[in-house]
Amino acid sequence: MQQHLFTPGPVNVPYEVRQAGAAPMVSHRSEPWFCLLEEITNRLKRLLGVMEPVILIPGSGTGALESLAVNLISPGDEVISFSCGVFGERFREIASRTGAKMIPVDIPRGQGFTGEDVLAALAKHSGAKAVLFTHNETSTGVVNPLEEMASAIPEGGPLILVDAVSSLGAMPCLPSEWRLDGLASCSQKGLLAPPGVAPVWISERAWEAAKTHRCPSYYFDLALHRKYLEKKRPQNPFTPPVSLYYSLAASLRILEECSWEKRFADIARMARTFESACEAMGFELFVRDARFRSPALTSVVMPSGGGELIKQVLEELGVMVAEGQGGENSTLRFAHYSPGGWPEASLLAGSLFGATAKCGLDMCSGFIEEAWKTWNREVC
Numbered sequence: 001m002q003q004h005l006f007t008p009g010p011v012n013v014p015y016e017v018r019q020a021g022a023a024p025m026v027s028h029r030s031e032p033w034f035c036l037l038e039e040i041t042n043r044l045k046r047l048l049g050v051m052e053p054v055i056l057i058p059g060s061g062t063g064a065l066e067s068l069a070v071n072l073i074s075p076g077d078e079v080i081s082f083s084c085g086v087f088g089e090r091f092r093e094i095a096s097r098t099g100a101k102m103i104p105v106d107i108p109r110g111q112g113f114t115g116e117d118v119l120a121a122l123a124k125h126s127g128a129k130a131v132l133f134t135h136n137e138t139s140t141g142v143v144n145p146l147e148e149m150a151s152a153i154p155e156g157g158p159l160i161l162v163d164a165v166s167s168l169g170a171m172p173c174l175p176s177e178w179r180l181d182g183l184a185s186c187s188q189k190g191l192l193a194p195p196g197v198a199p200v201w202i203s204e205r206a207w208e209a210a211k212t213h214r215c216p217s218y219y220f221d222l223a224l225h226r227k228y229l230e231k232k233r234p235q236n237p238f239t240p241p242v243s244l245y246y247s248l249a250a251s252l253r254i255l256e257e258c259s260w261e262k263r264f265a266d267i268a269r270m271a272r273t274f275e276s277a278c279e280a281m282g283f284e285l286f287v288r289d290a291r292f293r294s295p296a297l298t299s300v301v302m303p304s305g306g307g308e309l310i311k312q313v314l315e316e317l318g319v320m321v322a323e324g325q326g327g328e329n330s331t332l333r334f335a336h337y338s339p340g341g342w343p344e345a346s347l348l349a350g351s352l353f354g355a356t357a358k359c360g361l362d363m364c365s366g367f368i369e370e371a372w373k374t375w376n377r378e379v380c
């Protein structure tokens with residue numbers, strides 16, 4: 001049976017992207033490789049709207065986050081860590097292992113931050129060296145207003161380091177325009193490629209800061225990666241996962257040629273359509289305030305204890321979703337990264353309805369009409 005991945009990574013990877021990964025190996029010290037690397041980094045620079053290099057770290061999003069920490073945070077630094085879920089906490093833990101002093105700012109699960117929260121924290125800790133933000137908190141389905149949060153930090157203030165693991169390629173993310181200093185992401189969500197290559201970008205100001213910092217990691221040393229990228233022909237310092245780069249290049253080609261704006265609009269349309277279907281069925285969305293609802297994934301509150309069984313029935317139907325990480329609440333998370341249109345939106349909503357019916361729940365069957373109305377209202 002075909003599996004439909006509505007998990008927040010890995011996602012359904014298009015056939016051409018999978019095929020690209022099956023190409024014969026090339027030497028990573030040869031012209032075809034240099035061209036491929038150049039193509040990927042240029043496409044990512046255009047996506048991010050940046051001039052500085054985009055470094056590709058072999059590994060997952062966690063490796064990208066770790067590279068920001070070990071290159072830009074020193075023992076004893078004060079770091080304000082904003083967290084609204086599991087991944088905010090993880091970034092904090094990664095950063096704390098550098099020996100920096102973490103100042104935690106936490107809000108309840110399901111809520112997002114505002115610029116005012118950032119201003120209030122800065123007023124109390126004006127000497128902070130860095131702040132940690134999560135753009136899209138995948139554990140709860142909250143998207144934080146990154147531009148607004150960053151604009152609360154004065155010029156020359158703490159470095160703004162961002163977990164963009166589940167946002168890049170799924171929604172606008174413009175680090176230079178928004179005055180960010182470090183961004184870490186992955187290949188297996190918004191970028192629609194297999195897991196294993198993690199883009200990292202840092203600002204000119206952050207490169208300056210990195211110069212006076214001794215990076216304790218060799219593999220994640222961004223200056224070493226940049227040195228190789230800026231050789232006469234761009235290269236990796238170490239052997240890269242060649243096949244994964246081929247796949248990533250293919251997905252970026254497809255997405256850019258189709259236009260990123262279209263991709264962002266398609267994803268948001270899926271999310272809004274699915275949200276309206278869930279509400280029409282009678283479900284409660286975990287993120288109450290619509291301003292903070294992520295386009296990339298929807299967290300739905302399940303009847304107490306029912307989430308596990310509903311997920312299992314969905315799996316039997318061939319629909320893969322993720323269990324929730326919403327703290328006390330029982331939630332399921334439905335991601336919208338995989339390419340699709342109305343057939344996929346109705347497949348997901350219809351499967352959820354079928355699974356709940358099989359579990360003995362009496363949800364409202366008029367949901368498909370509501371979903372169709374929203375789908376048409378949200379025309380891309």
Ligand code: PLP
Binds near residue numbers: 063165
């Ligand atoms: N940060 C966020 C926001 C995530 O969603 C994830 C994974 O889902 C991670 C970090 C960790 O990324 P990875 O599993 O690719 O290491």
